[in-house]
Amino acid sequence: MARLKxxxxxxxxxxxxxxxxxxxxxxxxxxxxxVDVAQLAQVIDSKNEHVAWALYDPHSPLSLRILSTAxxxxxxxxxxxxxxxxxxxxxxxxxxxxxxxxxxxxxxxGEGDLVPGLICDVYNKVAVIQFDGPGPTEFWDKNLxxxxxxxxxxxxxxxxxxxxxPTRSTELIxxxxxxxxxxxxxxxxxxxxxxxxxxxxxxFLDQRENRDHVRRSSxxxxxxNLFSYTGGFSIYAGLGQASKVASLDVSKGAIESAEKNxxxxxxDPSKHVxxxxxxxxxxxxxTEQWDHILVDPPSMSHSEDQNKTAKxxxxxxFAAAAKRVKKGGELSLSSCSSHITxxxxxxxxxxxxxxxxxxxxxxxxxxxxxDHPFPHACHEFxxxxxxxxxxx
Numbered sequence: 001m002a003r004l005k006x007x008x009x010x011x012x013x014x015x016x017x018x019x020x021x022x023x024x025x026x027x028x029x030x031x032x033x034x035v036d037v038a039q040l041a042q043v044i045d046s047k048n049e050h051v052a053w054a055l056y057d058p059h060s061p062l063s064l065r066i067l068s069t070a071x072x073x074x075x076x077x078x079x080x081x082x083x084x085x086x087x088x089x090x091x092x093x094x095x096x097x098x099x100x101x102x103x104x105x106x107x108x109x110g111e112g113d114l115v116p117g118l119i120c121d122v123y124n125k126v127a128v129i130q131f132d133g134p135g136p137t138e139f140w141d142k143n144l145x146x147x148x149x150x151x152x153x154x155x156x157x158x159x160x161x162x163x164x165x166p167t168r169s170t171e172l173i174x175x176x177x178x179x180x181x182x183x184x185x186x187x188x189x190x191x192x193x194x195x196x197x198x199x200x201x202x203x204f205l206d207q208r209e210n211r212d213h214v215r216r217s218s219x220x221x222x223x224x225n226l227f228s229y230t231g232g233f234s235i236y237a238g239l240g241q242a243s244k245v246a247s248l249d250v251s252k253g254a255i256e257s258a259e260k261n262x263x264x265x266x267x268d269p270s271k272h273v274x275x276x277x278x279x280x281x282x283x284x285x286x287t288e289q290w291d292h293i294l295v296d297p298p299s300m301s302h303s304e305d306q307n308k309t310a311k312x313x314x315x316x317x318f319a320a321a322a323k324r325v326k327k328g329g330e331l332s333l334s335s336c337s338s339h340i341t342x343x344x345x346x347x348x349x350x351x352x353x354x355x356x357x358x359x360x361x362x363x364x365x366x367x368x369x370x371d372h373p374f375p376h377a378c379h380e381f382x383x384x385x386x387x388x389x390x391x392x
Contacts, residue, residue: 003073004041006031006056006064013051016043016066019377021111023054023064034058038135040073055116057135065116065136076144079115083148086113093371095187104184104193105371106205107153112373112381120149121201123182123193127155128170128201130163146174161201170196183264187212189235190264192257199229206336206368207232207296210386213364214294214332215240217388221291221330224248226279226321231258233294233332238267245272252276283320289329295321296334307339311348314340318352322391331360331389338383345385353391360389 007029016023023043041056043064053073054064068074086108095102108120110132117136120129127149131137146158157175162168172178180196186208193202214223214233218240225234228247235258237245247258255274262272275282279297295318300310318333325331333352335345353360366386368374374381 004031004035004039004056005044006041006054007044007048008046008051011045013045015377016052017069019375021066021114021116021375021378022062023066025061025063028063031056038138040067040139042073055135055139057133057139059134062135065111067114067116076141079141079144080148082114083108083145083152086115087152089113089373090371093369099188101185101188102208104186104191104203104205105208105369107149107371109372109374110381111375111378118145119201120145121203121205122153122155123184123195123202125154125156126178126182126195127153127158128161128195129158129173130161130201132163142173150175159195161195168196187215189239191230191232191235191261192264193230194257197253204229204232204336206372206384207334207386208369210332210334210366211236213366213388214292217330217363218242218292224290224293224324226283226293226295226317227297228258228274229254231261231274233296234258234272235261235265235267237292238262238272239265243271247272247274248277248279248282249274250276250278280317280320283317283324286324288324289326290324291326292330292332293321293325294332294334296332296336299335299337300340304339307344310337310340311344314348315352315355318348319355322353322356322358325358325391327392329391330363331391332386333389334384334386336384338380340385341379342382342385345387349387349389353389359392362387362389364388 009029010027035058038057041054043052043054045051052069053067093105103124106121108115108118117132149155149158157178158173159170160173161170181194184191195202211232215236218237221242222244223237223242225247228249231247234245234247249255255276259274300313368384
């Protein structure tokens with residue numbers, strides 16, 4: 001069977017060989033006849049010489065996702081080797097030591113693990129796979145992925161979760177039946193995760209190391225967790241002996257889950273309050289001062305076109321939070337938008353403190369955990385920003 005060949009319209013050989021995983025549609029010559037289904041393609045240059053093998057996606061401006069620069073086309077054994085490498089990289093994340101148990105982590109991180117468009121998160125014994133759009137959904141062999149996971153990990157169940165769908169849904173694609181609600185352990189901390197209704201694949205696994213940092217720095221402090229979701233930072237602060245913790249989120253269900261997670265970890269209910277409020281509205285009228293305020297809002301920029309507006313929103317909410325921090329108190333800020341660069345984020349931090357008429361010292365800069373690797377040549381995958389400051 002003849003292989004699909006896609007010719008580069010620009011000289012991107014060096015960029016691809018250096019490890020950049022993406023080629024956009026305006027940099028390739030569209031195939032003729034037209035291709036309607038995502039598939040394996042050989043990438044060639046203007047001299048018709050081999051450059052790479054890629055996932056060709058006819059549905060997206062992101063036309064090519066590079067799979068390999070070897071001469072031989074990738075096959076099932078090639079992909080299984082990539083799965084093995086990714087699994088081996090997680091050995092330092094998985095943990096069964098008492099008090100540090102961790103059975104929730106990202107197993108496959110798309111381009112960061114050289115399996116473009118494929119995400120897999122593990123929640124205890126359940127693996128949740130997700131594809132980055134129609135192209136990867138058509139390209140990847142679900143049965144190959146499922147059977148490999150069931151054979152090579154401790155997972156007993158594999159489900160697929162639709163991505164960015166108005167009605168999120170999960171579907172069993174291999175292994176044992178499952179419950180939508182599963183209890184996970186993260187650094188010894190317990191959380192109940194709703195696999196169907198939860199954000200992303202169910203939980204924000206990428207903040208693990210930042211949450212653990214908050215636990216280590218919360219003793220005796222009052223902590224306000226804005227955009228708290230199901231209380232990740234709140235629970236860690238409570239376990240770190242915070243004197244008082246408040247979780248604020250616009251979702252009633254998220255607040256109920258935060259309160260449930262607080263109790264599940266044996267914490268004193270009198271030291272936690274969950275409020276279902278609009279954080280922006282709350283900050284307009286709030287007067288209480290806090291020792292440490294955490295601000296981890298949902299992504300405010302889903303494209304480059306939204307960046308200017310997003311930056312202003314980040315500055316606004318970060319500044320309002322900074323005004324509520326006690327003298328000598330602490331402020332932790334975060335952004336999960338890949339369209340907000342690290343340079344943008346530090347500019348936002350500077351502007352928000354200026355607007356709040358505060359000055360700060362940075363105690364720690366963090367990002368996503370080691371189970372979220374990214375290609376050295378593609379910093380767009382280094383999306384998570386986290387900064388912990390002490391204010392004047």
